[in-house]
Amino acid sequence: MRNFDESNITEAVRDRVSAAPDPRTRAISDALVRHLHAFVREIEPTFAEWEAAIGFLTQTGHMCDDKRQEFILLSDTLGVSMLVDAINHRMPEGATESTVLGPFFVAAAPELPLGTDISPGIAGEPMFISGRVSDPDGRPIAGAVIDTWHSDDDGYYDVQKLDEHGHFAMRARFRTDADGRFHYRTIKPAAYPIPHDGPVGRMLEAQGRHPWRPAHVHFMIAAPGYETLVTHVFEAGDQYLDSDSVFGVKQSLIREWPRHPAGIAPDGTAVDQPFATLTYDFGLKPAA
Amino acid sequence: MRNFDESNITEAVRDRVSAAPDPRTRAISDALVRHLHAFVREIEPTFAEWEAAIGFLTQTGHMCDDKRQEFILLSDTLGVSMLVDAINHRMPEGATESTVLGPFFVAAAPELPLGTDISPGIAGEPMFISGRVSDPDGRPIAGAVIDTWHSDDDGYYDVQKLDEHGHFAMRARFRTDADGRFHYRTIKPAAYPIPHDGPVGRMLEAQGRHPWRPAHVHFMIAAPGYETLVTHVFEAGDQYLDSDSVFGVKQSLIREWPRHPAGIAPDGTAVDQPFATLTYDFGLKPAA
Numbered sequence: 001m002r003n004f005d006e007s008n009i010t011e012a013v014r015d016r017v018s019a020a021p022d023p024r025t026r027a028i029s030d031a032l033v034r035h036l037h038a039f040v041r042e043i044e045p046t047f048a049e050w051e052a053a054i055g056f057l058t059q060t061g062h063m064c065d066d067k068r069q070e071f072i073l074l075s076d077t078l079g080v081s082m083l084v085d086a087i088n089h090r091m092p093e094g095a096t097e098s099t100v101l102g103p104f105f106v107a108a109a110p111e112l113p114l115g116t117d118i119s120p121g122i123a124g125e126p127m128f129i130s131g132r133v134s135d136p137d138g139r140p141i142a143g144a145v146i147d148t149w150h151s152d153d154d155g156y157y158d159v160q161k162l163d164e165h166g167h168f169a170m171r172a173r174f175r176t177d178a179d180g181r182f183h184y185r186t187i188k189p190a191a192y193p194i195p196h197d198g199p200v201g202r203m204l205e206a207q208g209r210h211p212w213r214p215a216h217v218h219f220m221i222a223a224p225g226y227e228t229l230v231t232h233v234f235e236a237g238d239q240y241l242d243s244d245s246v247f248g249v250k251q252s253l254i255r256e257w258p259r260h261p262a263g264i265a266p267d268g269t270a271v272d273q274p275f276a277t278l279t280y281d282f283g284l285k286p287a288a
Numbered sequence: 289m290r291n292f293d294e295s296n297i298t299e300a301v302r303d304r305v306s307a308a309p310d311p312r313t314r315a316i317s318d319a320l321v322r323h324l325h326a327f328v329r330e331i332e333p334t335f336a337e338w339e340a341a342i343g344f345l346t347q348t349g350h351m352c353d354d355k356r357q358e359f360i361l362l363s364d365t366l367g368v369s370m371l372v373d374a375i376n377h378r379m380p381e382g383a384t385e386s387t388v389l390g391p392f393f394v395a396a397a398p399e400l401p402l403g404t405d406i407s408p409g410i411a412g413e414p415m416f417i418s419g420r421v422s423d424p425d426g427r428p429i430a431g432a433v434i435d436t437w438h439s440d441d442d443g444y445y446d447v448q449k450l451d452e453h454g455h456f457a458m459r460a461r462f463r464t465d466a467d468g469r470f471h472y473r474t475i476k477p478a479a480y481p482i483p484h485d486g487p488v489g490r491m492l493e494a495q496g497r498h499p500w501r502p503a504h505v506h507f508m509i510a511a512p513g514y515e516t517l518v519t520h521v522f523e524a525g526d527q528y529l530d531s532d533s534v535f536g537v538k539q540s541l542i543r544e545w546p547r548h549p550a551g552i553a554p555d556g557t558a559v560d561q562p563f564a565t566l567t568y569d570f571g572l573k574p575a576a
Contacts, residue, residue, distance in 0.1 A: 001530055001531075002529060002530055002532070002537040002538060002539055003537070003538050003539050004367070004370050004374070004535045004536075004537075004538070005374045006371065006374045006375060009367050009370050009371050009374060009535060010367070010371070012367065012535060013366060013367035013535065016495070016497055016531075016535075017495045017496075017497070019495060019496030019497060020494060020495040020496045021496055022494065025494045025495065026495075027331065028331050028333075028337075029494075029495050031327055031330045031331050032327060032366070033366060033367065035323045035324070035326055035327035035330070036323070036327075036366060036368060037367065037368070037371055038323055038326075039319055039320060039323035039324075040368055040371050040372060040375070041371070041375070042319045042323070043315065043316050043319050044375050044376075045316075045372055045375070046376060047372065047376055049316075050363070050368075050369075050372045054357070054359045054360055054363065057345070057348070057349065057359045058349055058352045058357070058359050059349075060345075060349060061345065061346055061347075061348060061349005061350055061351075061352060061359075062349055062350070062352070063349075064346045064349060064350070069342070069346070071342045071345045071346050071349075072342055075338070075342065078301060078320070078321060078324060079292070079297050079298070079300065079301035079304075079321065079325065080324060080325070080328055080338075081338070082292050082297050083294065083297050083298070083325055083328050083329070084328060084333055084335065084338045085335075086292070086293045086294045086297060087294060087328070087329070087332050087333070088332075088334060088335055206308060206310065206313045206317075207304070207305045207307060207308040207313065207314075207317050208305075208307030208308045208309055209304055209305070209307060241290055242289055242290055243289075243304075244290070247292045247297060247300060247301065247304075248292075249290040249291070249292075250290060250291050250292070251290060251291050
């Protein structure tokens with residue numbers, strides 16, 4: 001077949017990808033061609049606009065390295081990450097809602113004993129985090145593995161300031177005790193703009209949008225027989241809760257992070273400055 | 289707004305990008321969100337598939353450098369380049385049809401006198417290319433600038449084999465004479481697979497497709513008062529005319545490239561081996 005024009009090019013490409021041996025690849029390829037062509041047909045890009053799109057995607061790829069994932073930022077800021085999350089996590093009553101993974105997760109953080117300070121020597125208001133992991137009926141899950149990570153009090157993750165923080169700062173793995181409980185010490189993270197010195201930042205600016213996310217702590221919780229939960233806990237009252245640049249906020253994931261005067265912390269230690277606490281009880285969804 | 293789920297995330301992102309100050313940016317952003325979300329809603333990707341998509345786009349970006357444009361290959365192989373071309377070039381009678389630019393165009397090739405051999409010392413069958421540039425009514429266009437480029441007889445462009453060919457081999461600019469005519473000498477290019485050692489090659493393999501393009505010579509022709517023409521001339525009889533991996537073939541762009549025994553070439557010089565000729569008369573569309 002030849003002589004492709006507006007009237008036949010889409011069917012021609014669909015016909016070509018119908019040769020994919022794997023049925024899922026075939027279905028995804030067919031859908032990609034249909035929706036991508038529908039987008040192009042609707043906007044009728046000029047050649048200069050097509051070149052700008054090629055340039056944008058190329059710059060987005062060049063921005064990606066082992067410390068920066070610009071395509072995840074693009075997926076996040078276009079609401080695609082939250083849509084994929086929603087499709088994959090239709091949650092039963094009693095299971096904690098999920099939200100975006102974000103670009104700052106690092107696999108294989110060290111597992112530490114319950115109660116460890118994961119931010120030793122890092123400036124910030126002390127925060128004591130604790131909670132419980134259970135099934136949707138409230139039965140505790142012992143031995144659940146909790147990956148947790150968050151920003152410093154300027155809004156930067158360890159991987160964004162390796163010179164200052166090194167690897168695996170403000171992040172660790174914990175394991176729940178026999179009652180499904182966990183607790184650790186850290187510092188209070190801050191609201192922050194997603195990295196916006198690259199193509200995604202330029203996109204947000206062109207779209208009249210700010211890059212900020214409300215303050216939050218990340219949790220990824222895994223236990224045999226349950227779906228792995230990827231979620232955040234946000235701070236109540238944050239000014240960006242209703243305009244999170246990656247659409248990640250859910251009401252059920254917001255908690256007060258109460259402030260306490262200097263004194264005895266929840267873990268029994270003495271703290272010589274005011275501190276915050278964050279408590280959240282997580283429910284895991286049984287695996288299908 | 290918060291609590292985004294499948295029922296409201298698309299409208300929420302559309303609402304967010306509606307703040308774009310530039311109307312065209314606003315329209316493109318809105319269409320992008322609708323079509324991208326429709327694609328995701330249809331295929332319902334797993335988290336692993338979303339990660340694979342992020343990885344594919346990242347690898348595609350990392351494959352791009354000053355000698356390789358993997359996102360153009362992706363656009364070409366998904367038929368997007370031809371669709372954009374068709375949308376932008378609704379051609380009147382008498383104007384030559386356009387086709388994809390491809391990833392191997394290099395701006396600012398040297399302008400050479402008519403008749404120059406643009407492939408001196410490069411192995412291959414000599415080919416003498418000539419033609420005429422006119423308006424749709426057949427009136428000659430003098431001083432039209434012709435960018436031409438093609439592969440060697442193994443199917444590689446200069447930029448793919450810089451060590452062997454150097455910059456600006458098998459490519460040049462010419463200017464039509466007072467009768468709108470041009471001619472130059474080169475070697476006969478070959479059919480070739482598009483670069484398929486990267487993400488796009490893996491996509492083609494997964495889709496059950498071959499990466500080949502039929503043999504062709506590229507032309508980009510510009511003249512004041514006319515739309516710039518980007519096109520190819522293909523060789524009649526090539527086995528890939530009906531399965532071009534980038535959907536670029538049009539019947540009107542196919543010509544016999546006749547073979548001639550050793551002897552006197554069209555430019556009057558003696559050639560001591562068999563040679564080919566390619567003749568094409570181009571029509572330019574008046575600018576809007």
